[in-house]
Amino acid sequence: VIHPSKLKSPYTQEQVAAVKKDVEAILKNKDYDDGSIGPVLVRLAWHSSGTYCAETKTGGSNGAGMRYEKEGGDPANAGLQHARVFLEPIKEKHSWITYADLWTLAGVVAIKAMGGPEIEWYPGRTDFVDDARVPPRGRLPDAAQAQDHLRAIFYRMGFNDQEIVALSGAHNLGRCHADRSGFEGPWVNNPTRFSNQYYKMLIKLKWEKKHLGREAQGAHWQWIARLPHMDEEDEPLMMLPTDMSLTLDDKFKPWVEKYAEDQDLFFKDFAAVFGKLIELGVTRDESGLAQHDGKAGEYKSA
Numbered sequence: 001v002i003h004p005s006k007l008k009s010p011y012t013q014e015q016v017a018a019v020k021k022d023v024e025a026i027l028k029n030k031d032y033d034d035g036s037i038g039p040v041l042v043r044l045a046w047h048s049s050g051t052y053c054a055e056t057k058t059g060g061s062n063g064a065g066m067r068y069e070k071e072g073g074d075p076a077n078a079g080l081q082h083a084r085v086f087l088e089p090i091k092e093k094h095s096w097i098t099y100a101d102l103w104t105l106a107g108v109v110a111i112k113a114m115g116g117p118e119i120e121w122y123p124g125r126t127d128f129v130d131d132a133r134v135p136p137r138g139r140l141p142d143a144a145q146a147q148d149h150l151r152a153i154f155y156r157m158g159f160n161d162q163e164i165v166a167l168s169g170a171h172n173l174g175r176c177h178a179d180r181s182g183f184e185g186p187w188v189n190n191p192t193r194f195s196n197q198y199y200k201m202l203i204k205l206k207w208e209k210k211h212l213g214r215e216a217q218g219a220h221w222q223w224i225a226r227l228p229h230m231d232e233e234d235e236p237l238m239m240l241p242t243d244m245s246l247t248l249d250d251k252f253k254p255w256v257e258k259y260a261e262d263q264d265l266f267f268k269d270f271a272a273v274f275g276k277l278i279e280l281g282v283t284r285d286e287s288g289l290a291q292h293d294g295k296a297g298e299y300k301s302a
């Protein structure tokens with residue numbers, strides 16, 4: 001498999017730079033969540049890619065299947081319509097870019113703009129998709145579960161234990177919304193700044209189990225904690241059952257500790273693994289365009 005950096009790009013460098021600039025310009029939004037649409041854009045990039053299955057070579061970001069009810073209406077994708085709507089004016093202005101490329105590029109731009117690492121991104125995803133190629137529902141992780149489930153989901157995509165812990169660090173960003181997932185609150189107290197706080201919070205705080213909403217309305221129990229300076233009225237920090245399971249597993253925990261201590265290592269590993277995530281199932285031919293013949297190749301960081 002030829003590395004994507006060696007292939008023809010369907011866009012010029014100037015075109016890609018113009019889209020990046022326009023994504024940067026819409027990130028700050030005082031009317032949305034914590035003042036940034038960056039986190040929900042990152043989640044869009046992840047959910048568009050995280051349906052990949054290495055065995056059947058199906059799913060992944062190519063095809064932008066979330067435009068269709070079958071994938072877009074998956075309860076796991078609740079709330080991501082906001083991200084897609086935010087990006088629509090950029091798609092209209094730069095109609096030559098495919099949705100599949102725009103969604104992954106926007107995630108990478110948002111991570112960098114929020115203080116995170118530079119992540120390799122390559123174009124060439126196409127928007128060609130038919131019913132048979134939209135991945136079945138149920139491929140994204142269920143936050144109410146634990147480490148066995150994490151392994152089943154992420155091994156299916158081709159990730160290992162270290163990569164699972166590194167990817168989970170994206171929960172430095174954004175928050176849970178009761179009406180989207182049944183969970184509520186941010187993981188860290190500065191959820192629009194990319195850092196390794198998530199791991200520090202996991203290790204340092206005293207977490208307690210709590211139902212913040214009404215069970216009858218679909219609220220799940222979650223872990224909550226407050227920093228020393230926070231009052232009882234302040235919104236607490238949260239962890240999902242899946243987040244906490246990283247500290248309850250002999251293979252995951254050492255990586256949580258390493259990333260809590262070493263932000264540079266986390267940034268380096270996160271950049272590599274997020275770059276791999278958005279390439280899952282994206283195999284280009286010599287024209288530089290991704291194919292839909294299911295012959296996905298191995299992605300190796302340049």
Ligand code: DDH
Binds near residue numbers: 042079143167173
């Ligand atoms: Fe996540 N995530 N995620 N996540 N995620 C949620 C929000 C965000 C899980 C569940 C949830 C990753 C892994 C997992 C982001 C990025 C990434 C929410 C809340 C749930 C629930 C949704 C809502 O209510 O709005 C689970 C389970 C896993 C897992 O099993 C490991 C990964 C790998 C990433 C990534 O980007 C690499 C981001 C960002 C958000 C915040 C979104 C927002 O709107 O803010």
